[in-house]
Amino acid sequence: MDSLLEKIGSLSKSEQAECAKHLMLGGGTRGGPVLVRGQGVRVYDPEGKGYIDCTSQSWALYLGYANAEINRVVAEQMQNLSHVHQGFDTLPRFYLARKLAQIAPGDLKRVSFTVGGGLAIEAAMKIAYKNTQPSREFICLYDSYHGTTLAMMGASWVSTRAAGKLVGGSRFLGLTRPFIRVPNPYCYRCPLGMKRENCSLACVQILRLTLERGVAGNAAGVIIEPIQASAGQIILPREYLEAVRKICDEFNVPLIFDEIQTYGRTGRFFAAEYFGVTPDIIVLGKGFGAGLPIAATIISNKLEGFQPDSEELHTFANSSVAQVAAAKQIELLENGILQNACRMGEYLGGALKGMQRDFPEIGDVRVAGLHIGIEFVRDPVSKEPLHAEGKAIRDEGIKVGVIFGLGGVRPNVLKIKPPLIIKKSECDEVLEKLHEAMRRVLRK
Ligand SMILES: Cc1ncc(COP(=O)(O)O)c(C=O)c1O
Numbered sequence: 001m002d003s004l005l006e007k008i009g010s011l012s013k014s015e016q017a018e019c020a021k022h023l024m025l026g027g028g029t030r031g032g033p034v035l036v037r038g039q040g041v042r043v044y045d046p047e048g049k050g051y052i053d054c055t056s057q058s059w060a061l062y063l064g065y066a067n068a069e070i071n072r073v074v075a076e077q078m079q080n081l082s083h084v085h086q087g088f089d090t091l092p093r094f095y096l097a098r099k100l101a102q103i104a105p106g107d108l109k110r111v112s113f114t115v116g117g118g119l120a121i122e123a124a125m126k127i128a129y130k131n132t133q134p135s136r137e138f139i140c141l142y143d144s145y146h147g148t149t150l151a152m153m154g155a156s157w158v159s160t161r162a163a164g165k166l167v168g169g170s171r172f173l174g175l176t177r178p179f180i181r182v183p184n185p186y187c188y189r190c191p192l193g194m195k196r197e198n199c200s201l202a203c204v205q206i207l208r209l210t211l212e213r214g215v216a217g218n219a220a221g222v223i224i225e226p227i228q229a230s231a232g233q234i235i236l237p238r239e240y241l242e243a244v245r246k247i248c249d250e251f252n253v254p255l256i257f258d259e260i261q262t263y264g265r266t267g268r269f270f271a272a273e274y275f276g277v278t279p280d281i282i283v284l285g286k287g288f289g290a291g292l293p294i295a296a297t298i299i300s301n302k303l304e305g306f307q308p309d310s311e312e313l314h315t316f317a318n319s320s321v322a323q324v325a326a327a328k329q330i331e332l333l334e335n336g337i338l339q340n341a342c343r344m345g346e347y348l349g350g351a352l353k354g355m356q357r358d359f360p361e362i363g364d365v366r367v368a369g370l371h372i373g374i375e376f377v378r379d380p381v382s383k384e385p386l387h388a389e390g391k392a393i394r395d396e397g398i399k400v401g402v403i404f405g406l407g408g409v410r411p412n413v414l415k416i417k418p419p420l421i422i423k424k425s426e427c428d429e430v431l432e433k434l435h436e437a438m439r440r441v442l443r444k
Pocket of ligand 1: 146
């Protein structure tokens with residue numbers, strides 16, 4: 001056996017178990033198949049069984065597996081340059097920076113690249129902090145997730161006493177940064193116990209009070225996921241985001257949108273466009289690189305940016321290969337893929353709402369393009385969360401050949417976030433398999 005890939009591909013089950021003993025994993029929903037190859041929206045296990053992947057692998061493979069156009073541009077670029085030190089200019093970096101400035105909303109025109117989402121939010125925090133001195137505190141929302149680097153862990157629900165237990169990040173409290181968290185507009189289960197019809201956005205008033213009286217000095221920034229993904233696919237109301245924008249202006253606090261999961265997925269490049277609210281800083285990651293590690297922080301021209309004196313420097317922050325992949329993907333998104341995300345999102349959303357007739361356990365269907373979540377409850381009145389059933393439905397899904405997302409704060413929320421290239425016939429397959437998985441768990 002000559003080729004390394006052949007050697008790897010022929011690892012027996014017992015060898016795999018032996019290898020696994022050397023792995024140390026800090027997270028991720030386990031229990032799925034071992035993956036060996038993928039094509040389009042499907043991924044295959046060693047026995048050749050195929051699964052439609054509604055997780056897009058951490059919601060990041062917008063163009064699915066083994067996209068020929070991305071593979072081609074990556075292979076071509078690999079012949080020229082791959083890794084380049086941040087201090088050297090390259091044509092792909094020039095091109096991608098200008099392209100992002102062209103598609104970004106408002107006056108967000110300057111970009112810093114890095115390798116992952118957590119680091120990109122940290123970069124946003126550095127910029128916000130620099131521009132608000134004297135300041136110290138950052139504000140984020142209940143149930144938010146902004147990564148697990150030491151700086152971001154304190155902003156993420158994983159450091160919260162969440163879902164009745166202390167998890168992950170709480171073990172590092174002595175090392176993480178304290179964030180001030182304010183109530184999120186999770187209107188299906190309002191944390192303030194109010195109803196949307198007559199709440200007058202009380203949660204936004206709490207943000208206002210916090211900026212007025214709950215911080216020492218200026219606040220350094222407000223960090224928000226416009227759709228709280230790990231929180232359970234919570235789509236923030238447009239009027240909430242509009243009100244936050246006004247309040248941030250009033251207090252002169254930079255508004256940071258963590259668009260690491262929303263970039264492209266709502267059917268628009270940015271959730272900022274989807275909601276019609278422009279922040280001061282947008283952070284991208286995940287799907288931005290078509291599966292290659294690259295993240296970006298895009299800032300308003302009004303803000304002072306980085307100085308080139310090691311304020312922000314990472315060895316792999318200038319991968320020309322990831323940059324051409326990101327740029328090629330933008331071209332493809334512009335040429336029909338974003339429209340497809342809108343169309344398929346509407347189609348799936350309509351069908352899921354239709355399923356509520358047979359399955360009242362689907363308490364809420366939340367759809368913004370292909371950013372979709374369904375929340376399982378005992379019944380629509382009590383809204384008692386069906387945590388065990390959520391996991392069981394995911395497990396049955398895997399048996400019937402579809403991988404749904406789960407996890408985060410609310411294990412009763414199933415996430416349906418396939419690659420943006422999904423076709424209608426593939427959506428039908430997802431719906432059939434979901435129906436079967438729900439039937440097995442909820443009607444046994
Ligand atoms: C909204 C959001 N922000 C930040 C992150 C952190 O990104 P990364 O895992 O690339 O550090 C994630 C990752 O899941 C995320 O979903």
